[in-house]
Amino acid sequence: MGTIKLPNEVQKELNNVSKVAGYLWQREWAERNAGNISINLTSFFSKEEVKGIGTEVPFDFPKGAAGFVIYITGTGCYLRDLIDKIEEASCILYINEDATAYSIIWGGKREGFGPTCELISHASIHLFNSINHPENLAVVHTHPLELICMSHHELFNDEEELNRQLWMMCPEIKVFVPKGIHCTPYALSSTEPLAKVTIEAFKTRNISLWEKHGATATAPDVEKAWDFLDVANKGAKLLMMCWAAGFKPAGLSNKQLTELEQFT
Structure with missing residues (x-):
């Protein structure tokens, strides 16, 4: 069992995890142990x-992830339990x-308890971010209902057009998701x-829409990833x-979308 004292900054991040987990559950984006x-x-x-705490569990990580300290949710754990049982449903590992x-x-x-079965994905993403986008410390995977539906639609095969149609629905989508979503092909x-x-x-994007599965976002913190x-x-x-x-929505015009780029 871990015994390390958490810095105030880390405790603040964990409080945000509990808050975001509540959002995901309320939205029906985190059924059972999803996400x-x-x-x-x-x-x-x-x-x-961090050295010398706990028992080592063998795992084949990417070599560049050596020395990383990662907060991560547990396998089979329900995200709704992060609201009031975060120490049971997640961990910090070295x-x-x-x-x-x-x-x-x-x-x-x-x-x-064990870390999520997606541990290899999370470790690999954090290694990539540490090299290419060091500001992005958080990764959130969940099952947003309407985005999953879009991953079954023919628009999923045209990423640029899908993003244009999402952006044109209202200005805030272009402003607050300026890079759009990536249509990520299915993988086990x-x-x-x-x-x-x-x-x-x-x-190229902050959101990966996993085909017929869910979506994953990366951002500086969990609240921004949720956003x-x-x-x-x-x-x-x-x-x-x-x-x-x-009916087919009229949507913002290409000119109007271009005007919004000054706010991104």
């Missing part, structure tokens, strides 16, 4: 603080200096191929509402 959340907390701890094992230094206070959960296609998405997902899904919801009402 997972992680944060790269390496900068908040010294190596002396990846050893050889990237061959991890030890839990905080949380995981549930019998048989809990595998390296899924990590690879998600990293490819994050080269990306929330706003993008609003675009999908508005678009589908218009279709359901039997």
Whole structure:
């Protein structure tokens, strides 16, 4: 069991995790044990603080992730439990200096606890971000209803057009999700191929829409990641509402969308 004392900044991040988990549950985006959340907390701890705590569990991480300290949710855990049982449903783990094992230094206070089966994806994304987008410390994966529906639509095969149609629904979507979403081809959960296609998405976007599965966002913190997902899904919801009402939305014009770029 972890015994490390958490810095105030880390405790604040965990409080935000609990808040965002509540949002996801209320939206019906986190059924049963669906979804997972992680944060790269390496900068908040010294190596002396994290070494020697807990028992090492063998795991084959990307070599560059050696020494990382990561907050992550647990396998089989329900995101709704993060609201008031965060130490049972998640943990902070330390990846050893050889990237061959991890030890839990905080949380995981549930019998048989283990990190999410998407651990390889999260570790790989955090390694990519640390090199290419070091400001992005948080990763949130969830199941936004309308975005998932869009991943079954033919528009999913035309990423640029899908983004244009989402942006044109209202100005805020263009302003607050300026990079749009990436239409990420299907890959099996809990595998390296899924990590690879998600990293490819994050080269140009903040949101990876996993085909017929869900969406993953990366941002400086969990609230900003939630905001990306929330706003993008609003675009999908508005678009589908218009279709359901039997009409094609007029949408913002290309000129109007270009004018909004000054606010992004």
